[in-house]
Amino acid sequence: MTALLELSGVDASYGATQVLRGIELSVGDGAMVALLGANGAGKTTTLRAICNMAVRTRGTIRFAGERIDGLATERIVARGIGHIPEGRGTFLSLSVEDNLRLGAYLRRDRGVAGDVDRVCGYFPILRERMHQQAGTLSGGEQQMLAIARALMARPRLLLLDEPSFGLAPVLVQDIFRILRVINREEHTSMLVVEQNVRHALELVGHVVLLETGRVATSGPPQQIAADEAVRRAYLGA
């Protein structure tokens, strides 16, 4: 499988504080990869580095074979990367519909209206909330809206920063199930940052484990789950 996204030797820092050191990571075309690690390991920063957002980055980042490091965030996004940031990035004062329209901001084709239907197919509740102010949505609905907004751009790769954050376990299962469906039906690759390790291991085909800004280990979820040291450190078992 060819890599859709490839990071090699990526360092990243906030001001003088270096957070990532020599990250090597790749996401295959159509693959689902989880980025795990303790708080402060650099998971969110890795996603930010990919989108050149709020962090200074060195090293090479390739997307679909072309270098994207150093490009402005909006240009990287235009290449086909959807980033659902920490905190979901909802436009709270705008309606659900406007949030979805903004997701399709870069598209000039006539398929946008049809895509509102398409993403509401995954999250039917959004259809009911269409004209509501997004700030009035519950946490789960906002997470669905964030995913739907990103899908409106028809991205090839989704970067998800803790999609389970603050949600009830039932809802987490729901959302992860839908992510799998999206991955299968639309061939959308995903790089998912998660604290919820058990759920993440069930979701993905490949795991990258970060430890204080470096890649500690990576491999298929069964292998990671079986690793004694990993189990002790991250799975509480």
Add this chain to the structure above:
Amino acid sequence: MQAFLHQLLSGLANGSMYASIALALVMIFKATHQVNFAQGELAMFSTYIAATLIDAGVPYWAAFVLTLGFSFVVGIAIERVIMRRIQDAPPLTAVAVLIGLLITCNGLAGRLFGPETKAFPSPFTLDFLPSTTYLSPHEIGMIGVTLVVLLVVFVFFRYTRLGLAMRAVAENPQSSRLVGIRVGRMLALGWGLASALGAVAGMMGAHVLYLEPNMMSGVILYGFAAALLGGIDNPWGAPIGGFILGVLENLAGAYLVGSHLKLALALAVIVAVLIFRPSGLFGRTVVVRV
């Protein structure tokens, strides 16, 4: 009764200037959280450009449109050249820079166009509009033009892709980048629109106020008061605040405090709003669930 109606309606005419200036202030404030102290002086400067064009023989409405274009470009240039460089600086830096811009515009206008007061023509002639005992044709015209401009601004923000993008940037720049919006361009566009909006107020007001470098000093004060009254965060409230203040100013000037204390009234409104209703009459609080 006639006198009262006259004061009330001509208050709406003055209010139309405050409405445009207030909306211009709110547009920049929403996007950047900066209060553009130079808004009035930029409008004054634009009005001088219009006067120069008209003196050179350009028809009024052609000069009007050209001036809007000029103001738009100047607004964009100010954002791109000056404001962009200080966007990460402490808030007081912007205050200082914008007050500096105010003084520069004022001085430059005096230097280029002379300090003496000039008449500014009205495009609204007697045969074009009905004359009433309550309102002069120019007052009717300036209310009309302002309402049309406000409507255009409303339609732009509500129904166009670009307008939606500008609202998105005002709400959440980071997320806007993530959907592919060029945030810097939108901020510049906002400055351009605000500057053009101010120019409308200047050109409409100059016939009543007469053109001179300090023409807008009272208007900007009322513009601030109107923006605060309507809700500094609320683009629809600000123009309404402008019209309310115009009427209030006229009625209070005629029946309550006299013309000398009219400006103090604007300050009284600012203080009262900040004390009793900081979010303004129409200030919306965004409901957030987590």
